[in-house]
Amino acid sequence: MSAAIGLTQDWSVACAEALAHFQRSLSSPAASMVEASQMSDAECMQRYRQGDAQAFRILYARHREKLHRYALRLAERSAEAEELFQDVWMAVVHGKDRYEPHAPFAAWLFGIAHRRATDRWRALGRHAPDALLKRNEDDAYEQHAALPMHAPENRAQNDALGKALLDAVKALPLPQREAFLMKAEGGLSLEDIAAATGTSRETVKSRLRYAQRKLRDALEPWR
Amino acid sequence: MSEDVMDDLVRLYRQSAREAPTERIDTRILRAAATQAKLHRLSRRWLWPTAAAASIVLWASVHGLSQAPQGAAGELMPGYGAGRIRADLLQMDVKPPTSDVARYLTGTAIVPDDENKETFP
Numbered sequence: 041m042s043a044a045i046g047l048t049q050d051w052s053v054a055c056a057e058a059l060a061h062f063q064r065s066l067s068s069p070a071a072s073m074v075e076a077s078q079m080s081d082a083e084c085m086q087r088y089r090q091g092d093a094q095a096f097r098i099l100y101a102r103h104r105e106k107l108h109r110y111a112l113r114l115a116e117r118s119a120e121a122e123e124l125f126q127d128v129w130m131a132v133v134h135g136k137d138r139y140e141p142h143a144p145f146a147a148w149l150f151g152i153a154h155r156r157a158t159d160r161w162r163a164l165g166r167h168a169p170d171a172l173l174k175r176n177e178d179d180a181y182e183q184h185a186a187l188p189m190h191a192p193e194n195r196a197q198n199d200a201l202g203k204a205l206l207d208a209v210k211a212l213p214l215p216q217r218e219a220f221l222m223k224a225e226g227g228l229s230l231e232d233i234a235a236a237t238g239t240s241r242e243t244v245k246s247r248l249r250y251a252q253r254k255l256r257d258a259l260e261p262w263r
Numbered sequence: 264m265s266e267d268v269m270d271d272l273v274r275l276y277r278q279s280a281r282e283a284p285t286e287r288i289d290t291r292i293l294r295a296a297a298t299q300a301k302l303h304r305l306s307r308r309w310l311w312p313t314a315a316a317a318s319i320v321l322w323a324s325v326h327g328l329s330q331a332p333q334g335a336a337g338e339l340m341p342g343y344g345a346g347r348i349r350a351d352l353l354q355m356d357v358k359p360p361t362s363d364v365a366r367y368l369t370g371t372a373i374v375p376d377d378e379n380k381e382t383f384p
Contacts, residue, residue, distance in 0.1 A: 091304035093297040100293065108284040122288060129292045133299050202279025209276065224273045225280075252269050 081145035089136050100129070103149055106225040110150065113210055113221055114157055124160060128153045143235070146226045151236035154218065201262045208258035216251035219244050 077098055079087070087095035108125050115121035131152050132139075139148055209217060215237075222233045233244045 088296070088300065089303075091300045091307065093293075093300035096296040096300065097293060100289075100296070104289065105283050109280050109282050112282055122284070125284060126288055126292060130295060133292070133296045136299075198278075202275060205272070205275055206279055223269075224276045248269065252265070252272060255272050256268060 082141040085136065085139050085145055086141065089139075096133075099145065103146065106146075107149060107153060110153060110221045110225045111157075113206075114214070114218060120160075124153065124157055127156050127160075131156065144228070144232060147228055147232035147236050150222050150226045150228060150233075154237050197262060201259060204259055204262060205255065208255050211258075212251055212254060216247045216254070219247040220251040220255075223248065 079095070079098070081099060081102065084095040084099045088099065107128060108121070111121040111124040111128070112118060115124055128149065132149065135152075139145070209220060212220065218237065219233055222228045222236060226232075228236065230241050230244050230248075234241045237244070
């Protein structure tokens with residue numbers, strides 16, 4: 041009799057365990073999503089290299105808007121920006137094995153974008169950001185000091201200020217614009233921007249200083 | 264470069280810049296990424312079976328090639344088989360038997376005599 045009771049208890053425990061395992065297996069996709077969304081960029085990239093498409097989705101969701109705006113403000117036309125944007129992500133997809141986790145993913149991503157944009161401009165016969173390095177930045181500053189302002193007076197001041205800033209960013213010389221966008225969109229440090237653009241830290245600092253001065257001057261009427 | 268001024272500019276820029284890529288581009292990029300990930304998974308899944316199959320094929324072809332020349336040479340060169348048999352025979356022990364009985368049994372009598380010829384045709 042006692043043996044029968046023991047067998048029944050063992051059976052019920054086994055059933056409970058099997059049920060719990062089944063429930064865990066059912067809820068695992070959501071759990072893995074939550075787990076994956078808490079991963080760092082480097083971990084996501086590592087998992088994508090192992091064939092986890094979900095990890096790429098998370099990376100893409102984190103950086104898509106930043107990179108898109110970077111491309112949009114660097115290119116002259118939105119179609120060109122879209123091409124550049126797509127080109128960069130395809131380079132990430134096909135070159136995932138070249139990513140080294142010791143560098144921030146954003147720096148690697150924007151580095152690819154910089155090289156692709158430079159190649160594209162060279163192919164189109166325009167000035168690449170690096171080609172403008174040789175120009176005297178003071179001259180460039182003088183040239184772009186007076187920025188066009190298009191904010192209507194009847195708009196809310198914040199909107200006008202925001203639009204003026206975006207216009208002023210668009211009017212910056214390419215190297216300064218790129219450095220500012222990498223800082224503002226990518227959140228990159230001076231060292232990361234220098235690595236991404238293939239320049240020195242001091243050059244990046246100088247570009248950002250000029251960019252800051254021009255943007256501040258452009259926003260002066262709204263202060 | 265003043266950090267505070269730059270931080271203010273960056274904050275204002277982030278508030279103002281709101282553009283996002285189109286859904287069409289998102290779909291295209293995510294599809295390409297998923298395809299690449301699937302290919303990677305498939306290649307990993309089939310890596311060991313493919314390697315094992317390739318090893319077997321390699322072994323079979325090498326093994327087959329090592330045996331092929333004998334038959335192939337025999338077929339291609341006239342007299343190859345006869346020459347091979349002759350070479351084998353030359354390597355054999357051809358010392359003549361010492362005793363008469365042994366000579367008789369092996370049929371290698373050196374000097375045939377008429378008596379023997381009659382008795383044992």
